[in-house]
């Protein structure tokens with residue numbers, strides 16, 4: 301069905317909202333105020349909403365510009381939903397999403413300005429990704445997934461990535477039989493790493509895996525050729541026995557079940573980790589630290605994100621010497637290190653992280669900070685193991701940086717039980733953040749400040765830092 305609609309507002313996930321005869325129509329690749337011609341592929345009569353595809357912009361918004369990436373947008377790859385939006389307008393878009401979630405889920409009316417990272421305005425929102433995960437087409441070419449689909453769109457460019465990643469020439473290489481290729485090029489200029497993952501090949505109709513004698517040979521040949529062409533880049537091949545080829549690893553996953561087999565990693569060349577460097581200022585002194593992150597482990601994606609978020613968190617919670625701090629969802633120890641330095645020799649910082657490899661990395665990254673204790677396990681379980689203080693709070697400060705699913709009610713209850721003087725909540729999802737802010741409010745913690753950062757330019761994603769303190773709303 302073809303329709304002409306006027307776009308009313310931004311929705312979630314980088315798409316906008318229009319209405320047709322009272323029904324909500326979700327439209328991608330547009331801007332509020334535009335009049336557009338769209339097609340609704342499945343206009344079910346009893347559906348509450350329809351999903352449309354853009355065909356033609358009849359009256360463009362003044363914030364529309366020529367797309368920076370022709371392989372994204374209508375019919376193309378996902379992951380750059382705002383490539384057609386002027387950069388400042390894209391930050392206003394994200395501000396309105398945060399404001400809408402806070403209003404709807406936390407009952408708060410707040411104007412939030414989304415801050416640009418240094419250098420991003422000059423680069424028009426391009427060249428920021430230090431990590432990119434590509435899907436692999438049947439012929440071994442690298443690509444990305446079309447939105448809301450498993451269709452792989454082969455790519456010739458990746459303009460959101462840093463020039464180091466584009467410079468590797470990886471998009472010209474083929475990885476036959478692979479499932480996923482992750483490219484990591486630390487912002488510090490340290491050695492880059494490519495991780496090529498192979499799932500189980502899809503089974504035949506009789507349930508047998510196809511026996512392709514040439515497969516191993518082709519795989520070896522492509523890996524060897526890449527390693528020879530890129531002697532300065534580390535290369536790792538990963539076999540994932542539990543994953544069928546073509547299926548995606550769920551993002552922001554909870555910690556895994558014990559029945560799953562561990563992936564097998566083969567080091568083809570170089571090293572199975574990258575070295576990241578982060579600088580921040582504490583009490584007027586510049587501090588620079590190195591972090592080792594094992595291949596594929598979590599690290600902030602934007603080249604400037606680790607420094608920006610660490611500094612913002614330090615400034616917001618202002619840890620005092622001797623304070624007791626918990627850093628939840630601590631990853632490779634990025635915030636834990638800065639918090640431990642701030643708390644000094646008489647302080648104590650407890651890091652809680654569920655991923656075994658991230659905990660091993662953080663043990664190494666924080667080895668020179670004797671006041672740090674690391675707990676491996678789900679936050680909901682490990683935090684419950686920290687005794688709640690009686691006269692003195694067991695925790696003065698709590699920081700958390702959960703996956704997109706947020707912390708949730710049980711974790712919020714456990715945090716509040718410690719009566720910390722301040723909570724610093726770093727979030728990559730405005731909806732779960734707003735929901736958790738409401739849980740805090742029900743338990744006597746109010747939102748005292750909120751900053752937001754455009755650390756995923758030209759996508760719908762946005763990073764926020766909420767500060768919560770005890771007191772009436």
Ligand SMILES: C[S@@+](CC[C@H](N)C(=O)[O-])C[C@H]1O[C@@H](n2cnc3c(N)ncnc32)[C@H](O)[C@@H]1O
Pocket residue numbers: 552553554555598599600629630631632633634635652653654655658677678679680701702703
């Ligand atoms: C957004 S990352 C933040 C990491 C770190 N703060 C940083 O900036 O590098 C979230 C981290 O939470 C971990 N995680 C996810 N769910 C968890 C859970 N239920 N309990 C403990 N850790 C969890 C992930 O392994 C990941 O390292």
